[in-house]
Amino acid sequence: MKRLLITGAAGALGRAMRVRLAPLAETLRLSDIANLGDAGPNEELVQCDLGDAAAVDKLVEGCEGILHLGGVSVEDKFSKIMNANLLGLYNLYEAARKHGQPRIIFASSNHTVGFYRQDQHIDTTAPMRPDGLYGVSKCFGEALARMYFEKFGQETALVRIGSCMEKPANHRMLSSWMSYNDFKMLIECAFRAPMLGCPIIWGISDNDSKWWDNSHAAYLGWKPQDNAESYRAELDAALGKPDPKAALHVYQGGNFVNDPIFAED
Ligand code: NAI
Ligand code: 15L
Numbered sequence: 001m002k003r004l005l006i007t008g009a010a011g012a013l014g015r016a017m018r019v020r021l022a023p024l025a026e027t028l029r030l031s032d033i034a035n036l037g038d039a040g041p042n043e044e045l046v047q048c049d050l051g052d053a054a055a056v057d058k059l060v061e062g063c064e065g066i067l068h069l070g071g072v073s074v075e076d077k078f079s080k081i082m083n084a085n086l087l088g089l090y091n092l093y094e095a096a097r098k099h100g101q102p103r104i105i106f107a108s109s110n111h112t113v114g115f116y117r118q119d120q121h122i123d124t125t126a127p128m129r130p131d132g133l134y135g136v137s138k139c140f141g142e143a144l145a146r147m148y149f150e151k152f153g154q155e156t157a158l159v160r161i162g163s164c165m166e167k168p169a170n171h172r173m174l175s176s177w178m179s180y181n182d183f184k185m186l187i188e189c190a191f192r193a194p195m196l197g198c199p200i201i202w203g204i205s206d207n208d209s210k211w212w213d214n215s216h217a218a219y220l221g222w223k224p225q226d227n228a229e230s231y232r233a234e235l236d237a238a239l240g241k242p243d244p245k246a247a248l249h250v251y252q253g254g255n256f257v258n259d260p261i262f263a264e265d
Contacts, residue, residue: 001025005065009070017067031045032047049088051084060098060099065191071137074256079264081134085140103156103191106141106157109161112129115253149198158201161203175228177205189220205226206223206226
């Protein structure tokens with residue numbers, strides 16, 4: 001494509017995808033509220049707040065695809081979540097509606113279903129069970145995207161990312177982990193698919209241990225290559241045997257279920 005917008009480009013996933021997705025577009029437009037460093041040869045940098053409707057409108061103009069990673073990514077004060085994840089998402093979808101409806105990949109989260117137990121296997125028809133206000137904001141995001149699809153035909157891949165990082169950091173992530181390379185391939189499949197629609201996709205690698213069923217999304221042709229299982233021995237040696245009673249090993253959302261509601265200043 002000519003121009004791909006990546007929001008949240010200064011964050012952990014944004015930095016990982018900035019390099020990997022360069023071949024996908026003639027120009028990467030990288031945006032964040034935080035500093036983005038120096039622009040590379042095919043990069044445009046835009047520092048702005050997702051809560052600023054006029055700035056987001058300009059940000060989206062001229063883009064053929066959007067990877068939306070920007071926003072609050074853990075439990076936080078509601079006012080912060082509201083600005084970035086609720087208002088910010090509305091601003092993004094309104095801008096997309098005005099500017100040709102570029103396909104969107106929305107970084108949703110496993111925390112939409114965090115209160116399911118790890119011995120439960122679910123698919124995307126399972127009712128949401130968010131484990132905090134952050135999870136609720138991702139439920140809102142999925143609902144908003146769905147409404148723009150039903151009403152206006154706006155296509156979005158709703159990727160419920162498990163734990164996307166270099167390697168799994170604990171035993172829970174033997175099930176929730178997605179490698180950077182598998183995420184990159186999912187993004188390519190979602191942008192290249194002749195018809196995307198508005199599917200929910202579990203963002204996980206081909207892990208031996210699975211809670212989530214992605215069979216409904218086979219039409220995208222995404223075949224994750226990595227498997228968290230190859231890190232089990234390393235985790236056992238570093239962390240010992242997991243405590244089966246700890247929230248981290250009981251709930252799909254792990255420790256997020258114990259987060260408090262953060263007080264406003
Ligand atoms: P991160 O916190 O490292 O990056 C998020 C970026 O969004 C940050 O650079 C931050 O400055 C930016 N941001 C926050 N508020 C903003 C605002 N008002 N306006 C503009 N930019 C703003 O998070 P990470 O790990 O890179 O995750 C990226 C996305 O993927 C997030 O939406 C997160 O919720 C989602 N996700 C990530 C998972 C993971 O394992 N890394 C798992 C599930 C979901
Ligand atoms: C998320 O949604 C968070 O953004 C990320 O920081 C991880 O904690 C991840 O979920 C997870 O559940 O491991």
